[in-house]
Amino acid sequence: MRRDVEVVHEGLDFGEGPRWHDGRLWVSDFYARRVRSYGPTGDVRVELELDDQPSGLGWLPSGALLVVAMTSRQVRRVDADGGVHLHADLSGIAGGLVNDMVVDGRGNAYVGNFGFDIEAGDGGPRPADLALVHPDGTTEVAATDLRFPNGSVITPDGTTLIVGESMGAR
Numbered sequence: 001m002r003r004d005v006e007v008v009h010e011g012l013d014f015g016e017g018p019r020w021h022d023g024r025l026w027v028s029d030f031y032a033r034r035v036r037s038y039g040p041t042g043d044v045r046v047e048l049e050l051d052d053q054p055s056g057l058g059w060l061p062s063g064a065l066l067v068v069a070m071t072s073r074q075v076r077r078v079d080a081d082g083g084v085h086l087h088a089d090l091s092g093i094a095g096g097l098v099n100d101m102v103v104d105g106r107g108n109a110y111v112g113n114f115g116f117d118i119e120a121g122d123g124g125p126r127p128a129d130l131a132l133v134h135p136d137g138t139t140e141v142a143a144t145d146l147r148f149p150n151g152s153v154i155t156p157d158g159t160t161l162i163v164g165e166s167m168g169a170r
Contacts, residue, residue: 014031021057028057030070033054061106066078066109088137092139093129098111110163112128112146114148
């Protein structure tokens with residue numbers, strides 16, 4: 001089956017972590033340090049400008065946006081009034097830049113990391129831990145010995161977390 005492709009927007013520096021939310025496609029543009037959303041007619045909004053590289057996106061049951069701040073190894077929470085707050089510090093779990101995130105229906109966020117400092121050339125890749133951030137911002141390790149956990153999804157019934165390993169080919 002042939003499908004036509006329509007370009008609705010150009011100009012992202014590096015799009016990451018696409019999520020569908022409230023009738024819009026949300027994307028982190030991490031080199032531009034912005035979170036953008038795209039409406040069905042192609043309208044574009046800058047939803048957030050961050051002092052870090054944004055990556056994974058998700059929402060708490062309250063409607064607050066969660067966004068990964070890659071280099072500071074944090075998850076930030078954006079409240080309805082636009083205030084940005086530290087939600088979780090992952091520096092004790094993440095062995096490298098934090099990246100992709102998926103949030104379940106209860107507000108638990110699963111956050112991957114590189115496992116090493118890719119820009120420092122520190123001898124990576126090394127195994128990484130997958131972080132679990134509870135809705136209250138407390139953290140724990142959800143899984144260990146992963147090779148660059150990335151592209152995580154939760155099955156529609158909410159019972160299974162699937163984690164892709166970019167450097168593990170699994």
